[in-house]
Amino acid sequence: MENKNFPSYSIPDFLLREVIKRSLEEDIGNGDLTSSLFIPRNEKAKAHIIVREEAVLSGLEVACQVFSYIDPSLRCVSLFMDGQKVEKNTPIIEISGNAQTLLMGERVALNFLSHLCGIATLTYRFVEVLRESKTKILDTRKTLPGLRFLQKYAVLCGGGANHRYSLSDHILIKDNHLSLIRRKMGESWLEWLQEKITIIRQHKPLVRIEIETNTLEELSCICTLSPDIIMLDNMELNQISEGMKIINHKALVEVSGRVNLEKLQAVARLGVDFVSLGLLTHSAQAVDVSMDIL
Numbered sequence: 001m002e003n004k005n006f007p008s009y010s011i012p013d014f015l016l017r018e019v020i021k022r023s024l025e026e027d028i029g030n031g032d033l034t035s036s037l038f039i040p041r042n043e044k045a046k047a048h049i050i051v052r053e054e055a056v057l058s059g060l061e062v063a064c065q066v067f068s069y070i071d072p073s074l075r076c077v078s079l080f081m082d083g084q085k086v087e088k089n090t091p092i093i094e095i096s097g098n099a100q101t102l103l104m105g106e107r108v109a110l111n112f113l114s115h116l117c118g119i120a121t122l123t124y125r126f127v128e129v130l131r132e133s134k135t136k137i138l139d140t141r142k143t144l145p146g147l148r149f150l151q152k153y154a155v156l157c158g159g160g161a162n163h164r165y166s167l168s169d170h171i172l173i174k175d176n177h178l179s180l181i182r183r184k185m186g187e188s189w190l191e192w193l194q195e196k197i198t199i200i201r202q203h204k205p206l207v208r209i210e211i212e213t214n215t216l217e218e219l220s221c222i223c224t225l226s227p228d229i230i231m232l233d234n235m236e237l238n239q240i241s242e243g244m245k246i247i248n249h250k251a252l253v254e255v256s257g258r259v260n261l262e263k264l265q266a267v268a269r270l271g272v273d274f275v276s277l278g279l280l281t282h283s284a285q286a287v288d289v290s291m292d293i294l
Contacts, residue, residue, distance in 0.1 A: 015149050016062065020069050023108045035103045045099035045293055048091040049113065052288035056085050056124040058157035059116035062150065063093060063109040071101035083157045085124070095291075106291050116154040117287035123158025123280050129261060135268040135275055138163040138254070142278035151281040163276050170208040171200070175233070178218075190221050197225055210254070219246050226250065232272075233257050240270050 049063065057080055064076035074097035080086060095102055126137045137160040143151045152162045164170060178189075185192045197209060210229035213219045216239060222230060223246060232243050234257035247253055254274040255267055267275060 011061065011153055012149060016065060017069070019146065019150070020062075020066055020108070023111075024066070024069065024105070027108050028104055032100065032104045035100045039099050039103065041100065043099040044097065045102055046094065046096040047102060047291050047293045049093040049095070049110070049289060049291050050089060050091050051086055051117065052290060053088045054086070054121075055117045055287045056083065056120040056158050057092060057117055058082050058120035058154040059113045059150070060093060062112045062116065064095075066109040066112065067095055067102065067105040070105045071098055073097055074101060074105075083120070083159075099293075110289050110291060112150070114286040114289045115284075116150060116157070117289065118284040119151055119154035119281055120158035121287060122284040123155050123160040125261060126264060126275075126277065126280070127159035129264050130268050130275075133265075133268040135272055136161050137280075138274050138276040139280050140256070140276050140278040141166075142282045144281075155280055158280075160280065163274075170210060172231075173209075173211045173227075175212055175214065178212075190224070194225055197227070212256075216242055216246065219243055223247060223250055228252060229254055229274075231256055231276075237263070237266055237270070240267060240272070244270050244272070 051057070060078040060080065060082050064078060067074045067076045074095060077094045078092065079094060080090075080092050086092065123137065123139075130137065139152055139155040139160060140163055141148070148165065152165065155162060164172065173193075181193060182189045200207065200209065208228045210231060211222050211225065211227045212231040212233050213222050214233045214235065219230070219232070229252045230243075230247055231254040232240055235243065235255070236258070240255060244253065252273040253271075254276055255272045256276040256278075259267055259275055259277060264275065
């Protein structure tokens, strides 16, 4: 079954090559001692990479690139596409060629696949709950350093959408920004912030402005600033409901924090536009993936 929400996305080649290079250097070290001593240098082999549980796929190209980086003569064929859902015990990749180099790439390829499939599968579960809703599932910047581009790609494979990739993507004024602004400006913080936002809109009209709040009292002040998006952070359902009344369609609404699968539908029914979930990338359980020599 193909995930129809999966958009076109190209993994940056230069980033992928660098990550694969560092990962293989870490894993191989000075050479595969076991394979070099027990497997003849010219031995040929064929193997399947198999998903041992129901999963949404992500990272097939990454896995094949791992084998290609070690040995361009290896033949690696993906039997499915990223974004597709497969049943347990399904072969998803076939590799053939030199046995030693095939074994060298096994662990790194499987590590990428199990992690990325885990993110895609978890994202898919959240997206499925909201299949009939206008609310979109977003990821966050709570990603492993150096692997963000792959983890956010996996979210797309699961049918989710990407929030900011980096700090340069759009303005997001968070609680710590507001604390520093209040400390500097005192009681005139709101007027100062309004002036800054007005200037930004004049000089950077295409830049989205989002402001985070975690209290209803602060929300009333934030609404006067007319941001594009208001983030309701770590609020209970009753607070989100009251917050929606205060905002009253004056901005898009993002809910973040304290949202799990059980709470998700109730949050969406309140009419929020986005739910952002750090757990998609920082807490996804790895999918069981193995490689079997045929």
